[in-house]
Amino acid sequence: MSGTTKVRSPRSVALVGPYSSGKSTLFEALLDAAGAPLKRPADPRNRPMTTEIRLGHCSYLGDPWTILDCPGSIEFAFQACSALTVADIAVVVCEPSPAKAAMVAPLLKTLKDQGVPHMVFINKIDTLEDGLADTLAALQAFAASPLVLRQMPIFDGPTVTGYVDLMSERAYRYRKGQASELMQIPPAMLAEEQAALGRLVETLADHDDVLLEKVLEDIKPTPEELYRDMRKDLVDGSVIEVLVGAAEHANGVRRLWKALRHDTPDPAQAAERRSIIPGGAPRVQVFKTVYAGHTGKLSYARIWSGTLTDGAQLGGTRLGGIYRYIGGDLTKVPSAQQGDVVALGRLDGVRTGATLSSGGQPEQLPFPEASPPVFAMAIATTDRKDDVKLSGALHKLAEEDPSLFITQDGETVLHGQGEMHLQTTVEHLLRDYGLKLTTHKPAVAYKETIRRPVQEHGRLKRQTGGHGQFADVKIDIAPRARGEGFLFVDKVVGGAVPRNFIPSVGEAAEEATRKGPFGYPVVDVSVTLVDGGFHSVDSSDMAFKTATQIAMKEGLAKADPVLLEPVDHVTISVPNDYTARAQRLLTGRRGQILGFAERQDWPGWDDVAALVPEAELHDLIIELRSQTMGLGTYRRKFDHLAETRAAL
Template sequence: MTGKTVSLPRAAALVGPFSSGKTSLLEALLFRAEAIPRQGRIKDSNTVGDSSAEARARMMSVEPNLVGVDYLGEKWTFIDCPGSVEFQQDAYNALMAVDAAIVVCEPDPARAVMVAPLLKFLDDRKIPHLLFINKIDTAGTRLRETLEALQAVSERPLVLREVPIRDGEQITGFVDLVSERAYQYRPGQASDLIKIPDSIKDDEQVARQEMLEHLADFDDHLMEELLEDIAPPKDELYDDLAKDLADDLIVPVFFGSAEHDGGVTRLWKALRHDVPAPTATAARLGFANGGAPVARIFKTVHAAHTGKLSWARVLRGEFADAQTLGDGKVSGLYVPAIATPSKVPKASLGEVVAFGRLDHAATGDVLGGDGQIASDWPKPLDSLFALALEAEKKGDDVKLSGALTKLAEEDPSYRLEQNAEFGETVLWGQGEIHLLVALERLKSRFGLGVVTHKPTVPHKETIRKSVPVHGRHKKQSGGHGQFGDVHIEIRPQPRGAGFVFEDKIVGGAVPRQYIPAVEDGIVDFLRQGALGFPVVDIAVTLTDGSYHSVDSSDMAFKTAARIAMAEGMPQCDPVLLEPILAVEISVPADFTSKAQRIITGRRGQILGFDGKEGWNGWDQVSAYLPQAEMGDLIVELRSLTMGVGTFGWRFDHLQEVSGRAAEKVVETRKEALAKKG
């Protein structure tokens, strides 16, 4: 059986689309292991997972739920991952630490596409995974059609491990395709062993043959047995299934009803016998046996009573409380439990453990291992949705910045941006709910109320024509006065050329020591031009001026330059520029036309589309899109693509905008500046 040491602790992640029933499956697994006295339900808000206020309010997972459990003498850790794509970073990070993933989905062919990004992530990293088709007790279950639809989005062959026994439309049990034994479900109890019904024998034989052929693709000996009509021993099949799963060559498929305890014991059996040991996981991740202890951090949490916790998987050796790691010292070791984490003195190979108060440790870091670096760690997801925010109470700005930094540590797909140009703190994330949860955590965990608004679009302004202008600053107030006098010419530059300052002074009309001050005054003005936005792509030439031997100074010439710019810029035919982004939208090919309509409906320009590299059946649509139209793009895109559409973006160029659209932007900007005083 692949040589794994059963006594070593193992870990599995429950992943899958939103509403597929992962938390219910976790509850059923715990109940079947007798770790909880009764099976809770999401609607009753009494499950072990999703216990946070944010999760309860939305009846959905918004962070990973870690639970440790013993089953038949073996130690397991389950990580129930959020299904919403907005919290997918946590799921991806957890998958980098486990021995296998249980991909939970519904028996609906139309929803199979929702699993595609997850299966792609697993296959790209060769993470062993099996499928659990949940909710088979719902009306109109189409198991075979669902399997075909799922195969269309999976790079690996899906291998059915059992076939259903039906009573009319109801699935009442299953036949195991290796042992060829039939079982009838008994909710809350072990299934009954029954005789294989005659009505299903033909289907069972067809499905079993398909399973054998899939396994024979990776086992020459089994292929010879099949060609010679020799019945392969069951132990050989079990070994092949475990080995092929560990190597991510196949995806075993099971089904059941988590809420009604159907198929859960069968799933437990598969986990126990087929999921590889942590030694195999460590090797897959590039950590060889032997050497210094190694653990990889997959989740950071700032807890109220324990401070910073770095949840990690021990992949080699043993760690102890109070141990020095790098620049820090471990202050507490904790393992997952049913309610709250339990403190332990040490953690060994295979265990999932939280290291307390390692201030410099971050998600993705490797602890120990003589400084080994995990180069394969998934990069943070692209920022897709943003809110500008400020503290409700004056004086809480520093506290807010610290709290946001902690939230971004916990979930690296949050990104904090300080926009000095417009004086805004901007929080980026994966969608509207993702950011709303962050705001709720700011309130509940850090006592911070915030005011939010849409981030200011970084418009710029430039000019269309040249103007010569005179600026003079003269002030007498007793003693030394102030005197600066400049003649400048303001000219437009080609798009993207930036700002150029030239000095054509002759005869010392403006002394050399004051010329840098003239440039400083011009640059200072360009931060906020005639329309209220930063000015770009202009050239300014200092052509003449005059000075006073006593009253002239750097400040006087800087002020004179600002006066000249303020007088001249409105005469230069100022024009508003809006940022245009290069956007790459990724969708299944069935949704390509919808993605194109979204672009054209937002003043975008489609550049073309092609198959997405490495993604079978997906397209990538390239376009230019005004940044002003990007605010809720991800919300619309997901609503039209069953949640799987996404995009990447980068700034490309500035483009003139005129008419009522420009007037509205300028009016809004002037109102905002007036409020700031």
């Protein structure tokens, strides 16, 4: 839209990339450069890891923007994925280190699969020692489209002091915290600069016949032609442009702003990419829910079409506030338009991921699903009185974080994406809900069974005052095949036990299997009532239950009981350099390797399958990540119960 002064529609950029690559530093530097600095910036020496999406609103050269600072850790990847669904463009922030390139692989794949336009920002350029060639080659190995370097670092001895902008063929000297200053291209760099520009033009010419003809005829394209081509190729994903800088020193930040301003598609294009039909009542999608102290519930949402005004009905609820984050503070605004990413107040009952409209039921836009959990932690209140408070808090937490799963089967267990994820969750519970909690390793769901049939006799005869209690049962207890469950059979003949008492015997027999000789539930047994005796006055349901309990307790103990442990089918996914290591890791945990194969849709990755006892899986993800640069993942499903002595 060059040449016009019309203010463009709001656009949003998501900062994504491996942990600690400098996204939050860049977030702050971008806001600074746009004249909207955070009021309370992080202490640069003690920058906290980001665990939740942060929004920042600003305008750059007159255009309104939302910046989304995403967590980098793989344990919070769901948040980054959620942010990507509402971004017009993603900036992949990474470091100038070939060894760290693999950490970008899953992200590049997600961006490609979701069709989100993206560029790469190689940050920490001040730490660059040699050139960028190795880093680019390493990144290229994981990228589906060619990377095109737009800037060449200028070295003064070992230090990067500026850059050559290849498309405009201008050189700039970095100045800390300020716009860079124009300088001569160092003569010693000219040959290298021409070669790099040649590569850039050739890559763009692969997607543009007009440009290709010029290249073949040796005609130099104008910078405008190159800018136009770069934008088109970026939008359709056929090239990935690469910029460089040092967020900490505000170097390359204005250059990045200009690239974003020029290359980021309009919100209408993002809506089209997501097959949203324009027009009609305003439509929004919630991509994050936060319970923010006195403000109450906030739903971060993108306006996909139309203009939303405060107080409107959304999904049957009256909207209670539209907010932007200016300088890091919530600021109420009267309305938001297509392309805006804002926080919406008091949308009770609205869940993360929902598409809402102020008119009728809109079609639900796709929203990412959380990866299955890989780590679990049990929690308990130190004061039982807090249990109600805890369950309320957990309810909110599950709403805030769809990558968190909660089970309450005997104990309360949090299941999530890693140890850090769950620790952050527990800290949240302690800090924001004032709960006192202890954490522990979740119990493994051991079971028991028996290996030998027995016959057992249970007899109750009691005289209490005038009225007595009497019941007599003879039962056969026998093992059943694994997975067949519990069975009660009635084989009483001749009324030795009257019909009306027999269901009580069955119930009591089943109840007795809930806790076997080792203290765990007993599975796969049959109990057959073969004979018994009764008294016409003193027999009752209660008496028959008690007699059955006596018989079951003694019978199970004599029937050669054995402990059963759950064994899961586990599939580890790793880049194939790590396949052998993954196999060793599984065998080291009593795993029985079933084989390995290429991971579907993941070139260069393998899936290793094994049967592994559940007791060995608790910290598997920790070891797996530490051995695979954080890249390895696994999924599991219950397979069978196996006899064991492990827990005795």
